Amino acid sequence: MYRGKNIQELREELDKKETIPEELFDKANRLAHYFQDDYNSFVTIIDKFKYKDRDSKLNGIPYALKDNFSTSGILTTASSNILKDYVPVYDATVFKKLKSAGAVLVGKTVLDELAMGGTGTTGHTGIVRNPWDKERMIGGSSAGSASAVALGIVPFSIGSDTGDSVRKPASHGGLVGFKPTYGRISRYGLFAFASSLDHVAMFTRNVMDCAIVTDVLKGKDINDMTTLNDDGKCYVDLVDKDIKGKKLFYIKEICGKDTYKDVDDKELRETITKFHEMLDKLREEGFIIEEVSMDKALLEAIYPTYMCISCAEATSNNSNLTGIQFGPRGEGNSVEEIMFDARTKGFSELIKRRFILGSYILQRENQEKLFLNAGRVRRMIVDKMNEFFKEYDGMIAPCSGGPASKFDSTSEKLSDRYLILENHLAIGNFGGFPSITLPFAMINDLPVGVNITGRVREDDLVLNMANYVEKVTGLKDIYSKVGDIDV
Amino acid sequence: MIAKEKLKDYANKLMFDMKDEEYTTLQEEFDIILKQMDLIGNIPNISSVDPMTFPFKLEEASLREDEVGDYLTVSEVLENSHHQVNDQVKVPKVVGEGE
Numbered sequence: 001m002y003r004g005k006n007i008q009e010l011r012e013e014l015d016k017k018e019t020i021p022e023e024l025f026d027k028a029n030r031l032a033h034y035f036q037d038d039y040n041s042f043v044t045i046i047d048k049f050k051y052k053d054r055d056s057k058l059n060g061i062p063y064a065l066k067d068n069f070s071t072s073g074i075l076t077t078a079s080s081n082i083l084k085d086y087v088p089v090y091d092a093t094v095f096k097k098l099k100s101a102g103a104v105l106v107g108k109t110v111l112d113e114l115a116m117g118g119t120g121t122t123g124h125t126g127i128v129r130n131p132w133d134k135e136r137m138i139g140g141s142s143a144g145s146a147s148a149v150a151l152g153i154v155p156f157s158i159g160s161d162t163g164d165s166v167r168k169p170a171s172h173g174g175l176v177g178f179k180p181t182y183g184r185i186s187r188y189g190l191f192a193f194a195s196s197l198d199h200v201a202m203f204t205r206n207v208m209d210c211a212i213v214t215d216v217l218k219g220k221d222i223n224d225m226t227t228l229n230d231d232g233k234c235y236v237d238l239v240d241k242d243i244k245g246k247k248l249f250y251i252k253e254i255c256g257k258d259t260y261k262d263v264d265d266k267e268l269r270e271t272i273t274k275f276h277e278m279l280d281k282l283r284e285e286g287f288i289i290e291e292v293s294m295d296k297a298l299l300e301a302i303y304p305t306y307m308c309i310s311c312a313e314a315t316s317n318n319s320n321l322t323g324i325q326f327g328p329r330g331e332g333n334s335v336e337e338i339m340f341d342a343r344t345k346g347f348s349e350l351i352k353r354r355f356i357l358g359s360y361i362l363q364r365e366n367q368e369k370l371f372l373n374a375g376r377v378r379r380m381i382v383d384k385m386n387e388f389f390k391e392y393d394g395m396i397a398p399c400s401g402g403p404a405s406k407f408d409s410t411s412e413k414l415s416d417r418y419l420i421l422e423n424h425l426a427i428g429n430f431g432g433f434p435s436i437t438l439p440f441a442m443i444n445d446l447p448v449g450v451n452i453t454g455r456v457r458e459d460d461l462v463l464n465m466a467n468y469v470e471k472v473t474g475l476k477d478i479y480s481k482v483g484d485i486d487v
Numbered sequence: 488m489i490a491k492e493k494l495k496d497y498a499n500k501l502m503f504d505m506k507d508e509e510y511t512t513l514q515e516e517f518d519i520i521l522k523q524m525d526l527i528g529n530i531p532n533i534s535s536v537d538p539m540t541f542p543f544k545l546e547e548a549s550l551r552e553d554e555v556g557d558y559l560t561v562s563e564v565l566e567n568s569h570h571q572v573n574d575q576v577k578v579p580k581v582v583g584e585g586e
Contacts, residue, residue, distance in 0.1 A: 085567075089564070353516065373530075374538075377530055430542065
């Protein structure tokens, strides 16, 4: 049986010659096709086995890659009509490293168009469904990468995370989702959304697997001047260190015991109750966990700050999508008309709305009030976090106010739950902090994730602490067993 | 409520347009968005703070040396363009008659 096995289990089988890479690929390929109509994880499923034998923990292991990473000779659409026929001529560093490690690409996964969205519903090939409940979203933007792992098709996948695009779907999919420190993994060949917030990130089904993948991907890249020098650490070796005495904080205004006591929302209250029950167990394991307070006005400003910065950066980053050098050519009698037509036809309504917002923010009359003030709020939030990090090793919080939403649900966009609890993960992007999500509770048989965010450059400690949380929750290697297929 | 013409102007500056009914939806959405944006203005004494444009101070950032390497060929560069002539991307005449 292949489905649902983690990297370490597959590694052992390969090393013992109980299976071979091609067999694993064939099984992953069968699963990918089997679930495609119902869950739509992939833009492209690779049908031809391509692999080179390497000396690495990922040698022969199947994986999926978000369709906004450049892959030479393989269609890469960013789930947008404006790139629907784009075949890159170079490899992203991440893809190159995985190939060099002998990992085997199974497919390119669906995302929210151009990675701008959090629902998994805006890709040009249709919506992605949550493997735990088809009527619910998996979240986005790395929707297909999340569902491919949550369905047990592959043991790991790569995504990108600009606001919470891996760590939120990980929560909805019962997965581990890890975004290392900004610059730890090269962004070369990742289609830029908001460059100062974009991170390469990954999904696995346990924390140790995350350490394995990060060890392969991290390091300096001359093609990305924002990459960090390699820290020389092997995260796999450090993931199991004793955590006794490590100090975590949670922010009362995000997830205090009584913060939502007057809110009529059963799922939300159950999430908070289970979160505090888990904190008690973590204390028994040796963690010191304390409550801190943060100015609510700053927390409420996280989401608008994120929108201002990301939409403004996105309007500029996506100005190269003209349909002239690549993408479907527009019609018209001048270069301007051709571009105008290509962009009008190529972007969906949602993307256009985000771009217009970016354009609004960057207008001379709004720059001070919105764009520059957003940058100021970003600094204030990051400074406050760094102040907490002087005393504490990490922040802990639920990733959302409950399991994944249904497709037809609406949220009150000005409520505390929406503005604070559903959007606080963007703090990790503001400051480039290493940040990991892992499942901590099942509510109505659906997974809910907890997040740990730590100091910049201390990726090993974040993985180490998450590994202990995983031991306490016992929610390790879970996936949806939906479907009648025995592979 | 923000005027539809303004929204259209912002869109046109970014080289695209939307359908009329889509501007109406956006107009309604902008109401909420602007209320959310107002939350940024609620933070007291922010004018003295330097806007942050990068997550943290990156001490090791450096420019790489210029080195001879393998780069894309002309045919690779043109591969995704659907209109080519003489190893170049073909576009309509840029210089108009009589100019």
